[in-house]
Every structure is written in C-alpha cells, then in structure tokens.
Amino acid sequence: MRIPKIFSWLKRLIWLAVIGCALLVGYVWLKPGREDLPWTPLSLTDPIGMATRGKIVDLTGQRNQCLALLESSGLEFSSRDPFGADQCRVEDAVRADAGQMLLPLAPASVAPSCPMAIGLLLWQAQVVQPRAQAILGSKVVKIETFGSYSCRRMYGRGEGPWSEHATADALDVSAFVLADGRRISVLKDWNGDADRAGFLRAVRDGACALFSTTLSPDYNAAHADHLHLDLADRGTMGWRACR
Structure with missing residues (x-):
C-alpha cells in the first residue's frame, strides 16, 4: 500500500x-516593475505600466495625497476651492499657472480634478511629447481643449448616468499646437495628412493606458472634433473603453 x-x-x-x-x-x-504592481505608490518618474491607470483612479477622493504628488512634479498650479453640489460637487480641481509647459492646457482657465491632472501630466510627458518629436519633429507647446467641468449627464441627456465632466474627472482635447506653429486638429486632421493623423492616433492609443475612457472620432460622430479622456471608477481591475 x-x-x-x-x-x-x-x-x-x-x-x-x-x-x-x-x-x-x-x-x-x-x-514587473513598480509601475506594474498595484500595491506600490504611484510615481511620476516611473514609466507607464499595467497598474498606472488604477493608481491614478485611486487618487479620486484622496485630495491631500493627490495634491502632494502634483506638487512633487514641479508643476506650478492653483488649487480651487470646492464648488458645485450633489453629483456635480468638485473637491479637488486644479489649474496650471499660465505658461506652464509641464501641462500647457488651453484655455488657461480649464481646471480638471487633481487625479485628472496627474494623468494628463503623465500623458503629456510620456506620450504626447515623445510622439510629437518622433512623428512631427517638433514639441507640443499647447493642448487646446473644450474644457473639463460641466454639470451634466452623459451626452447632455435629461436622465441616465452622470458624465465624468460633472466632477471634472474628464477632459475633451481638440487640438495640439507645435513649437513650429503648426496646429494639429482632431476635426481636420484625423483623416488627413498621414503624419498628422498618425500622431493623433498615437496619442489616442497612449491615452488608453492612462485613462478609464478614451474616445475619438473612431467611436462616433459626437467625438468627431475631440478626444474624450476620463477617469471613471470601474474598480481596480475594471474594464477600460478605448476607441
């Protein structure tokens, strides 16, 4: 036996x-590096990894922690007082000071949430600028937007889920202005010149690793003129929308 x-x-x-x-x-x-492990702190100097998106989303509701991380980036910014109410309450909106090349958003008054600003900093530094230099041979000096905060439901409907814009956890990007004066427009260049179209698709694809939702003209007609980026909380291992 x-x-x-x-x-x-x-x-x-x-x-x-x-x-x-x-x-x-x-x-x-x-x-796996720190950026791939969900239990390590988010660092703005680490490359984008498998866990980066989740770490950015987890900063939602962690105002002091997020602002401290933002300060460590070297970005000069102003923290806005809380505003709005109910589903449109924003506790952590920030605005980059004028002339900040770390986060060159336009108009200067745009004030995304702190976690959104963290995601945009990483996107600008590790995706937008490298792709602009490699594909277009010039750096980006301005990222034009349609804004971040808007107290409304998705697609402006009278009922249904609230938009991430309602809490400034979203940003609509319409164009990129280069140091050599060229302006790369989502509306005009998405299906235009090969290099311009290639750059726009490259920054869209790169955004998918950082944001919960990344929508482009490939998604529907409502996004024909902008890239929609947001930080919808779908859980640590939640699905992402990338189109």
Missing part, C-alpha cells in the same frame, strides 16, 4: 515543480 502513496506524492511534487518553474519563467519574462 505504501508504494502507490509514494507515487502519488511524487506526482504531486512533480506538478508543483512544473508550476513553480512556469511561474518563475513568467516572472523573469515579464520583469
């Missing part, structure tokens, strides 16, 4: 060894 038991235990040990080797190979192959 002992021999079958010994064989049974040997089989279990072999399977455990195989699983252990597979996990080790997977770990070495993936080589």
Whole structure:
C-alpha cells in the first residue's frame, strides 16, 4: 500500500515543480516593475505600466495625497476651492499657472480634478511629447481643449448616468499646437495628412493606458472634433473603453 502513496506524492511534487518553474519563467519574462504592481505608490518618474491607470483612479477622493504628488512634479498650479453640489460637487480641481509647459492646457482657465491632472501630466510627458518629436519633429507647446467641468449627464441627456465632466474627472482635447506653429486638429486632421493623423492616433492609443475612457472620432460622430479622456471608477481591475 505504501508504494502507490509514494507515487502519488511524487506526482504531486512533480506538478508543483512544473508550476513553480512556469511561474518563475513568467516572472523573469515579464520583469514587473513598480509601475506594474498595484500595491506600490504611484510615481511620476516611473514609466507607464499595467497598474498606472488604477493608481491614478485611486487618487479620486484622496485630495491631500493627490495634491502632494502634483506638487512633487514641479508643476506650478492653483488649487480651487470646492464648488458645485450633489453629483456635480468638485473637491479637488486644479489649474496650471499660465505658461506652464509641464501641462500647457488651453484655455488657461480649464481646471480638471487633481487625479485628472496627474494623468494628463503623465500623458503629456510620456506620450504626447515623445510622439510629437518622433512623428512631427517638433514639441507640443499647447493642448487646446473644450474644457473639463460641466454639470451634466452623459451626452447632455435629461436622465441616465452622470458624465465624468460633472466632477471634472474628464477632459475633451481638440487640438495640439507645435513649437513650429503648426496646429494639429482632431476635426481636420484625423483623416488627413498621414503624419498628422498618425500622431493623433498615437496619442489616442497612449491615452488608453492612462485613462478609464478614451474616445475619438473612431467611436462616433459626437467625438468627431475631440478626444474624450476620463477617469471613471470601474474598480481596480475594471474594464477600460478605448476607441
């Protein structure tokens, strides 16, 4: 009776060894960094990783923590007093000071939530500027927008879910102005010149790793003239909308 038991235990040990080797190979192959591990703090100097988006979303409601992280970026900004009510209450809106190249949003009055500003900083530094230099040969000096805050439901309907714009956790980007004077417009260039269209698609694709929702002209006619970016909270491992 002992021999079958010994064989049974040997089989279990072999399977455990195989699983252990597979996990080790997977770990070495993936080589997860801080940016890929959900339990490590968000750092603005880390590359964009698998857990970056979730860490940005988790800053929602963590006003002091978010503002401290924003201050560490070197961005000069003003923190707005809380405003709005009920579903349109905003506690953590911030506005970059005029002339800030770390976050060159236009108009200067646009004030996204602090977590949204964190996402935009990473997008601008690790996606927008590198793609602009590589594809268009010039850096971006202004990101034109249709604004961040708007107390309304999705698509302006009278009922249904509230838009992320209602809490300034969204931004609609309409164009990019380059240092050489060129203006890359979502409306005019999405299906235009190859380099301009390629740049717009590249920054859209890069945004998908940072924001819960990234919508472009490829989604529907309502987004023909802008890229919609938002931080909808769909849980730590929640799905993302990227179109």
